[in-house]
Amino acid sequence: MAPAHKTLLTGLATFVGGVLLWQFGLDVEIVVFTPSKIGVVMMIIGGLETLYGVYKLMRRDSAEQR
Numbered sequence: 001m002a003p004a005h006k007t008l009l010t011g012l013a014t015f016v017g018g019v020l021l022w023q024f025g026l027d028v029e030i031v032v033f034t035p036s037k038i039g040v041v042m043m044i045i046g047g048l049e050t051l052y053g054v055y056k057l058m059r060r061d062s063a064e065q066r
Contacts, residue, residue, distance in 0.1 A: 002060070003056070004053055004056035004057045004060055005053070005057075006053075007049060007052055007053035007056060008050060008053030008054060008056075008057065009053075010049060010053075011046050011047070011048070011049030011050030011051075011052070011053050012046065012050055013046070014042055014045055014046030014049060015042070015043055015046030015047055015050060016046070017039075017042055017046070018038075018039045018040065018041070018042030018043035018044075018045075018046055019039065019043060020039070021035045021036065021038055021039030021042060022035075022036050022039030022040055022043065023039070025038075025039055
């Protein structure tokens with residue numbers, strides 16, 4: 001699998017994991033952090049990583065056209 005595809009899939013998996021924590025961790029509270037806040041951070045990181053994977057795919061496609 002190409003590195004761009006791995007980055008894209010990893011970003012999507014992180015985003016989905018963040019959504020699940022955000023959705024189902026609202027009523028759980030641990031001393032230092034809450035799972036819902038960690039979920040929001042994971043969604044942001046996953047979204048950025050997904051966008052980077054899309055960018056890498058687009059760069060590869062444009063390089064192949066040359």
